[in-house]
Amino acid sequence: MEGTGEKLNEGYEAVFGSRFMAGGGVIDYPCPKYALNRAFNLFIRLLFRFNFNDTTNAFKAYRATTLQGLRPLPRAALQLSPSNCR
Numbered sequence: 001m002e003g004t005g006e007k008l009n010e011g012y013e014a015v016f017g018s019r020f021m022a023g024g025g026v027i028d029y030p031c032p033k034y035a036l037n038r039a040f041n042l043f044i045r046l047l048f049r050f051n052f053n054d055t056t057n058a059f060k061a062y063r064a065t066t067l068q069g070l071r072p073l074p075r076a077a078l079q080l081s082p083s084n085c086r
Contacts, residue, residue, distance in 0.1 A: 004061040013066040017059035 007015045019026045020038070037056065044055045 008061060008063055013063050015061045018054035019059070020054045 004015050004017070018024050026034070041053070041055050044050060045052065
């Protein structure tokens with residue numbers, strides 16, 4: 001995905017791309033898969049009233065510091081027991 005590194009260097013935390021927008025594209029993508037993908041995206045857009053062009057977005061780039069900040073909570077913080085439920 002061209003320009004991804006530049007956007008991250010400009011300070012963006014995440015960069016997303018879509019094969020179905022201007023400048024996007026695919027190579028050797030089977031026609032039946034393309035048709036099903038577009039139909040699925042339309043279905044999801046109508047069902048959830050999203051205005052996204054590509055809900056199955058597979059082109060993502062994240063800044064390393066952003067990912068480090070997304071670490072899961074420690075296991076002890078997620079445990080529910082009668083002693084901590086009042």
